[in-house]
Amino acid sequence: MSAVWRASRGAVKRRRLQTFVIGLVVLCSTTTVLLALALLTAASSPFDKAYAEQRGAHTVAAFDTAKVSQEQLARTVRQPGVEAAAGPFGQAVVDIPKDWLWMAGGTLTVVGRADPAGPVDRIELLEGHWAAAPGEIVVNWSVQGSPGTELLGTKLKTPGGPTLTVVGFANSMSKSASAWVSPEQMAALHPVSTQMLYRFTASSTEAQLNAGLARATTGLPEDSLTGAQTYLTLKQAFSALADSYLPFMTLFGVLGLLVSTLIVGNVVSGAVVSGYRHIGVLKALGFTPNQVVAVYLNMLSVPSVVGCVLGTLAGNALAGPILKVAFTGIDVGRASIGGISPWLSVACLVGMPVLVLLAALVPALRAHRLSAAQAISAGGAPRTGRGLRVQRMLGATRLPRPVSLGLGQPFARPGRTLLTLAAIVLGVTTVCLSTGLTSTLLAYGNVGREDGGARIRVTAGGPGKDRTPPLLGDVQIEEQLRSLPGARGVRARALSQANMTGQTQPVFADFYRGDASSYDHSIVEGRAPAVAGEIVAGPAFLTQRGLKIGDRITLELNGRKVTATVVGRLVEGNARALEATWDTLVRLAPDTRAIEYTVRLAPGADAPSYAEAVAALDPGLHASVMDSANAGTATVITFSTVFTVLLTIVASLGVFNTVLLNTRERRRDLGMLKSIGMTPRQVVVMTVTSVAGLGAIGGLLGIPLGIVAHRLVVDHVGVVDFPERMKDVWHAPQLAAMLLAGVAIAVLGALIPARSAARMTIASVLHTE
Numbered sequence: 001m002s003a004v005w006r007a008s009r010g011a012v013k014r015r016r017l018q019t020f021v022i023g024l025v026v027l028c029s030t031t032t033v034l035l036a037l038a039l040l041t042a043a044s045s046p047f048d049k050a051y052a053e054q055r056g057a058h059t060v061a062a063f064d065t066a067k068v069s070q071e072q073l074a075r076t077v078r079q080p081g082v083e084a085a086a087g088p089f090g091q092a093v094v095d096i097p098k099d100w101l102w103m104a105g106g107t108l109t110v111v112g113r114a115d116p117a118g119p120v121d122r123i124e125l126l127e128g129h130w131a132a133a134p135g136e137i138v139v140n141w142s143v144q145g146s147p148g149t150e151l152l153g154t155k156l157k158t159p160g161g162p163t164l165t166v167v168g169f170a171n172s173m174s175k176s177a178s179a180w181v182s183p184e185q186m187a188a189l190h191p192v193s194t195q196m197l198y199r200f201t202a203s204s205t206e207a208q209l210n211a212g213l214a215r216a217t218t219g220l221p222e223d224s225l226t227g228a229q230t231y232l233t234l235k236q237a238f239s240a241l242a243d244s245y246l247p248f249m250t251l252f253g254v255l256g257l258l259v260s261t262l263i264v265g266n267v268v269s270g271a272v273v274s275g276y277r278h279i280g281v282l283k284a285l286g287f288t289p290n291q292v293v294a295v296y297l298n299m300l301s302v303p304s305v306v307g308c309v310l311g312t313l314a315g316n317a318l319a320g321p322i323l324k325v326a327f328t329g330i331d332v333g334r335a336s337i338g339g340i341s342p343w344l345s346v347a348c349l350v351g352m353p354v355l356v357l358l359a360a361l362v363p364a365l366r367a368h369r370l371s372a373a374q375a376i377s378a379g380g381a382p383r384t385g386r387g388l389r390v391q392r393m394l395g396a397t398r399l400p401r402p403v404s405l406g407l408g409q410p411f412a413r414p415g416r417t418l419l420t421l422a423a424i425v426l427g428v429t430t431v432c433l434s435t436g437l438t439s440t441l442l443a444y445g446n447v448g449r450e451d452g453g454a455r456i457r458v459t460a461g462g463p464g465k466d467r468t469p470p471l472l473g474d475v476q477i478e479e480q481l482r483s484l485p486g487a488r489g490v491r492a493r494a495l496s497q498a499n500m501t502g503q504t505q506p507v508f509a510d511f512y513r514g515d516a517s518s519y520d521h522s523i524v525e526g527r528a529p530a531v532a533g534e535i536v537a538g539p540a541f542l543t544q545r546g547l548k549i550g551d552r553i554t555l556e557l558n559g560r561k562v563t564a565t566v567v568g569r570l571v572e573g574n575a576r577a578l579e580a581t582w583d584t585l586v587r588l589a590p591d592t593r594a595i596e597y598t599v600r601l602a603p604g605a606d607a608p609s610y611a612e613a614v615a616a617l618d619p620g621l622h623a624s625v626m627d628s629a630n631a632g633t634a635t636v637i638t639f640s641t642v643f644t645v646l647l648t649i650v651a652s653l654g655v656f657n658t659v660l661l662n663t664r665e666r667r668r669d670l671g672m673l674k675s676i677g678m679t680p681r682q683v684v685v686m687t688v689t690s691v692a693g694l695g696a697i698g699g700l701l702g703i704p705l706g707i708v709a710h711r712l713v714v715d716h717v718g719v720v721d722f723p724e725r726m727k728d729v730w731h732a733p734q735l736a737a738m739l740l741a742g743v744a745i746a747v748l749g750a751l752i753p754a755r756s757a758a759r760m761t762i763a764s765v766l767h768t769e
Contacts, residue, residue, distance in 0.1 A: 003287070005298065021653040022356070023303035023310075025263050028646045029256030030311025030352050031318065036249040037347075038319045038340045045341075047238045050173050051231060055084070057121045057174040057197035059213050060504050061228045062091060065194050068224040073196055079216045086120040087196040089113055090186035091177070093499045094164075095558045096156050106497025107557055109504050110137070111177035111195055112186025120197040121174045128152050128168030131181050134188065137164040138180045141171055159558065162188065175234055175505050193226060195504075206232055229504055233544050237575050240540050244717040245322070248437065248636060251709055252643050255430050257355070259647055262423045263654045264300060264359040293365065297357055304356035311352070312345050322635060402682040405673075406689025409662060417694065420658040424698030425705065427651030428742045432706020433713070434644035435738070439729035440714055440722060441633045447521050447571055453488060454607035455626040456599040458614055470620030474594045477621065478514060481597055484613050486605030489515030492594040494585055501554040503545070508574065509555065511592075513582035515600060519568075524723045525549060526568030532583035535564045538573020539721040542566070557588040572720040598626075648745060655691055655749025663687065663757040671762050680758035687754035691746040699742025703735060 050056075063073060070088050077085040090112040116123035116130055127149055131138045137156065141147050147169045154166040164181070176197060181189070200212035209230045217225055287295070319340045397404060410417040449455065458481065461469040470477060474492060481490045491514040497506040519528035519536075526549045529536055535553075542548065551566050562584055570579070585592055599614075601607060607625045614623035663670070670683065678686075707730060714722050 003291075018657055019299075019303045021650065021657065022260075022264055022300060023307035024646070024653070025256070025260045025650045026304045026307030026352055026356060027311040027314065028643065028650065029253065029260045030308050030348050031314045032249065032253040032256050032643060033352075034312060034315030034340060034344060034348050035318060035322060036246065036253045037344050038315070038323065039246055039249060041341060041344065042239075042323055047173075047235050051235075054122045054124065054173045055118075055120055055199070056172075056231055057086075057176060058200050058203040059198045059209055059228055059230050060121075060174055060176045061196045061198065061213060061217075062226045062504070063088070063194045063196065063220075063224050064226050065090075065192055067221045068194070070194070072220055073194060076196065076198075076216045076220070079218060081201050081212045081215045082198055083201045084119040084199045085197060085216075086118040088194040089196075090183065090189075090191035091193040091195040091504075092186065092189040092191040093556055094158055094161070094179075094189065096158065106509075107499040107506055108178040108497070109499060109506060110179045110181055110186070110189065112183040112189075112191070113180050114183055116170060116180075118197075120199050121172055121176050123170045123172045123180070126169045126171060128166075130170075131167055131185065133182065134185050135162060135165055136167045136182065136185070138168040138170050139166055140175070140178050140180075141169040142175070173234075174231065175229075177504060178506060203231075206230060227501060227503060237540070237544050240544075240575060240719050244719045245636070247713045247716045248433075248640065251433065251713060252430070252640070255426055255433075255647065256643070259423060259426050259650055259654075260356065261359040262419050262426070263650060263657075264304075264356050265362065265419055293361075297360055300356055300360045301353060304353045308349055308352040312348050315348070316340050316345065322639075400685075402678070402686040403689050406686040407693055409666075409686075409690040410694060413662070416658055416661070420655055420691070421694050421698055421701075423651045423654040424695055424742050424745050425702045427648050427745045428699050428702025428738060429705040429709060430644050430647045431741045432703055432738050433709045434640040435734065436706065436710030436729050437640050437713065438637050439734075440710070440726050441637055443726045443729070444571065444720065444722065445633050447518075452603040453601040453605060456601065456607060456610055456614070457624050457626050458597040458599060459622045460593070460595055460597065461620050470618045472618050472620075477594070477597065477618070480617050481599055481614065484610060486601045486610050487599055488602045489517055489600040491515040491518065491598045491600075492582070493596045493598065494582070494592050494594050495596075496557055496585070496589060496592060498588065499556040500545075501556065505576070507541075507555075508577040509557070509585075510577060510579045511582050511585035512579060513594070515598075517600065518598075522571050523568045524571055524721045526566075529567055529579065529581045529584075532581060532587055533562055533564050534567045534584070535578045535580045536568035536570055537566065537578040538570045538575070538719070540575035540719050541573055541578060542569060544575055555584075555588065560588050562587050569721060571723065575719075648741075651745050652749035655694075655746050656753060659687060659691060659750045659753040662690065663753050667760070670757055670760060674760075674762050683758040684751075684754045687757055688747055688750045691750045692743055695743035695746030696739065697742075698746070699739040702742060703738045706738065 073088040076082065092110050094108045094110045096106065096108055113123075116125055125138070126141055127147055128138070152166055152168070156164045156166065158164065162185075164185075170180070174197065176195065198213065198216060200209065200216075202208040202212060209232065213225075213228060399407070410420075458477075460477065472480065478490050478492060481487060491512055494511045496509050496511070498509040500507050516528055523536065524539075526536070537547075547553070547566055549566050549569060553564055553566070555562050555564055564580065564584065573579070599610070601610060611623035611625060614621055674683070710729075711727065714727050
């Protein structure tokens with residue numbers, strides 16, 4: 001075994017460049033695959049673990065107290081398919097008109113529970129104590145970390161009702177309520193709904209959950225069920241942003257694995273072919289066929305293991321920032337989003353070297369079959385006659401002789417040529433995918449800024465102890481902002497939490513008045529809201545609630561209700577937010593003031609000067625220039641660019657390896673050509689031409705693959721619904737550049753060995769022979 005290892009170590013030293021290529025491509029592939037697996041795991045495992053620990057409800061159901069009794073609901077626990085249940089609990093919608101804690105004013109869904117324990121939805125108390133007396137309330141804290149004790153004692157005033165004191169913060173993964181009070185306090189709130197929490201024996205799909213609820217409510221009065229929320233909706237909301245990263249991460253990982261396999265196969269095949277005499281010598285010295293195969297596999301195992309270890313370390317280092325971006329702005333509850341699981345790292349550390357060895361095994365078996373005499377006498381040159389017919393056909397054309405000779409060389413080694421062509425195709429596919437993604441994301445980041453003018457955000461008071469309310473009224477503020485030099489349009493925004501019938505969690509309702517030009521490019525389907533009772537929302541909001549354009553919902557705020565119709569779908573939006581007109585707000589809360597104004601400036605207007613002028617208008621106004629940067633967009637563009645550069649380099653190194661092997665095999669032919677008058681420049685032209693044609697073909701094949709990959713990625717980003725104008729990014733100049741990318745990859749890889757071949761002297765070649 002020591003002899004095998006010494007021979008393998010010598011092979012690694014002789015092929016330093018091939019060793020570097022394999023290590024680099026394995027490093028890139030391992031990093032990308034590990035990140036994709038980390039996202040896939042983080043999108044489900046933390047949620048499932050936290051949900052199981054709290055015995056989260058599979059379905060949270062609300063019933064009309066006027067149509068069903070407590071006794072009837074209690075009997076649903078014994079229905080077939082119900083694993084466990086909790087309730088009935090009184091449920092009421094409480095209005096908190098003023099901004100409180102970290103939230104905007106609006107409605108809260110409050111449930112009366114005697115304690116946080118129970119067979120279903122075991123609520124975890126984070127701070128303070130459970131609400132046990134009248135006037136006490138425990139608020140749901142749905143973000144990571146502890147709220148601290150300084151917020152305990154906050155007073156929540158309800159119009160015409162009791163003042164509730166926050167005595168605790170708790171978390172429910174089921175999101176069964178926004179807050180909890182004691183049953184006695186709930187009775188004083190006069191609830192019109194009753195809540196039941198169910199766990200079913202079959203709960204994997206939405207269909208199973210619907211069937212389980214239907215069986216549980218069999219025999220109840222018609223229309224007594226007013227709404228239901230399943231845990232699959234919560235899980236989808238939890239993983240929506242992370243899921244949007246998976247398509248491009250997975251695709252880049254697959255491309256990296258394919259390039260790894262091709263490069264490894266090409267390197268080992270070339271090493272076997274160019275090392276026939278070496279193989280013969282090893283066998284003549286007593287190496288068995290299996291030992292010879294082991295030499296070549298060990299030669300590959302060193303760089304693959306090193307690349308895999310470095311790739312695993314890089315993946316673990318990048319996982320933290322990427323997971324942080326992927327889970328920013330969502331309610332994670334008690335689900336712990338950590339780094340990469342050790343098992344994923346172990347799987348990559350074991351799996352990637354095994355994949356490399358399997359890719360190397362097929363060409364290495366060629367060395368197994370050769371006898372010592374055959375190997376020593378075989379030499380490194382291609383078999384006689386291979387590609388001669390093509391060479392003669394090209395020689396009969398008017399092409400310059402170096403060009404015709406170069407174009408015919410790939411036919412001498414068809415297997416090696418196909419591997420090289422495949423590497424170029426994958427390189428062009430990666431460049432095409434990255435270019436398309438960048439173009440789409442840049443267009444997405446420019447939504448609302450198509451006119452080229454800057455945007456100014458002006459906040460008016462708002463939540464927080466240190467914010468002074470503005471002295472001017474809403475109408476006066478709008479007039480003043482519009483009158484300042486450079487302003488093209490002013491849009492006022494008010495924010496409230498509203499209750500949506502059938503949902504236990506409130507929704508954030510944004511109400512707008514004024515300049516509606518931002519809707520010109522942000523509506524994907526339908527139209528902008530124009531009158532009271534019309535709303536628009538992003539794809540995440542609509543998908544998670546099963547809504548589409550034309551559907552009607554009921555919004556409740558401050559004891560008033562409005563039936564609203566979905567009239568449009570936005571490019572993107574918060575999964576818990578909808579947008580409506582100011583007329584809708586007037587029907588729900590006529591006294592609500594704007595909290596923010598967006599000012600659209602004319603192209604070329606001085607944004608900092610405008611912000612300074614706003615500060616002088618009113619001490620309650622705070623202006624800032626809006627930044628168009630987006631962390632998710634920047635992450636995708638940076639990752640795809642870096643990975644594209646790496647894969648392009650690797651594909652070029654694959655071409656380098658092929659050309660290097662070809663020039664070494666054809667040393668005798670090069671010496672003969674030089675002896676009859678071929679100049680060094682002609683040698684370079686011949687060598688580069690031998691792969692430039694492959695580059696052009698690779699570009700033609702890689703472009704459609706890249707376009708398909710780009711469409712596959714942008715069509716499966718759940719949190720953003722890209723319109724066709726953002727997907728249709730391919731035009732003649734870009735396609736021409738993609739075609740040239742294939743040629744560039746080939747030429748870059750061929751230049752160094754071509755110049756090396758050009759510098760060889762006739763004497764050195766004949767001396768070697």
